[in-house]
Amino acid sequence: MLQSILNTIAKPFVWLGGFFARLGAILRVVIGVILAVLLVLYGIFFWNTQVWNAFSPDYADAYNLATKEAGHVSEPSGGIVSDNTTETDTQGESAEKKSCRRSMIVEASANLVDFNVNQNAWISSMILYKLGLFGVPWDATPFFDNKAVFQRGIHQAVQRTAVELVDSLGRVRGTSEADKDLQTARSDLQYNEFYWYWSFSPFGPKTTSPAIYRTAIKNLEKYNNRLESCDALFDARADNLLAFLDRIAKDIGGTSALLKERSENYSSGWFDTRADDRFWFAYGQLYAYYGILTAARTDFEDVIKQRRLEAIWDELEGQLRASLNITPFIISNGAEAGWFMPSHLATLGFYILRVRSNLVEIRTILDR
Incomplete structure (x- = not known):
């Protein structure tokens, strides 16, 4: 036999x-x-x-320390980061002349893109990723797609941030002309995530996705250099922070709904081969927003102090950091009341809801 x-x-x-x-x-x-x-x-x-190069759940600490140790901020900003403007700040008083500084939100965004395409290979546009497993897309298998969806989760958060930079943060009260460097960066970051050197739909040669994203890094850095030289504006008003947090809350709220749908309807434990896609995409979003929101605390330092948001912002950062401790070797989508196979989607979803709750609470305070 x-x-x-x-x-x-x-x-x-x-x-x-x-x-x-x-x-x-x-x-x-x-x-x-x-x-x-x-x-x-x-x-x-x-x-x-x-291999996930340069991955660190504590990477966001740099955006707090930078304000004290790296010399990026010589004075706290008023309503606008610039020393040649007299726009009114969030309290309606004329802003004093300030030393210009770089935006930590922009820096965090550029560094996250750098993490995706320079410190690591951008998986989604690699030819072997596109070919799949004997023609079956890797996303439809339990193999070799976790890093790709994690990167796409980061990228979505950076895309959302780039839109806000163009529409409100990088201009005065939304009435001035949009910053050209930020506009170009936003356009670059919207580029198709799956393009290799050749595409069949549409047919013809293409510039690869990571090549375009590297251009976005350069444009974000150009804007920050101009900002530091007082040749650009960053409108750090309370209403801009409110709108920014509102967009982030909606973004992660949509991800929470995806986790809930998968957790409730496909609770087959370790045998749910698509649960890892949902998990690592959400994890990537939280990873990116941890850095971006830590950076936002620096950029909106005056607003946070004036509205006495320090304690709740500490809680927000604490929830984001705690969510990054969930790194199981195998993602399980078990029943929430199950005793054998855990529900990692439900666990991560709980942290997302806590983060969203903190964002909504901050938004409510800012809206008073």
Whole structure:
């Protein structure tokens, strides 16, 4: 019986060996080179999908320390980060002349894109990721897609932030002209996440997704350099912070709904092969918003002090940091009342709701 099973398993390999032996020498060399190239490419692909370079749940600490140690801020900002404006601040008084500084929100956004495309390979547009497992998309399998969806979660948060920078934060009261560098960065970040060098829909050569995102980094840095030189504006008013937090709350609220739907309707524990996609996308969003909201505390320092938001902002950052401790080896989507297989989606969803609750509470205070 055992011999029969072994013969059955070995039969395709024996046939393949015989077929290869019957080929001509030149054809064998060609096929051998192709197989060697594929082996190298898959080795690189597997390495890139499994190794997460520069990943750190405590990365956001840099945006707090930068205000005290890196010399980015010489004085706290008033309503607008600039030393050549007399726009009124959030209390309706004329803003004093300020030393200009870089925006930590912009810096955090640029660093998150750098993390995605420079410190790591952008997985979603890699040719072997696009080819899938024998034609089946990797997103539809339980293999090699966690890093890709994690990166896309980060990217969505950065896209949302870029829109707010153009529409309100990077201009005065929404009435001045939008900043050109921020506009270009926003456009770059909206670029298709899956483009390789060639596309069949639409047909033709393409610039790869990570190449365009690297351009966005340069434009964000250009804006920040101009801001530091007092040649650009950052409108750090309470109503802008309110609107920014409102958009973030809606963004993660949509993700919470996706987790809830998956958790309730597909609670098959470790055997739910799509639960990891939902989990790591949400995790990527929280990872990005942890840095962005920590940076926002620096950019809106005066508003937060004036409205006495320090304690609730501490709680917000604490909830975001705590959510990043959830890094299970295998994602389980078990029943919430189950005793054997946990529900990691429900656990992460709880933290998202806590973060959203903090955001709504801050928004309510700002709206008084």
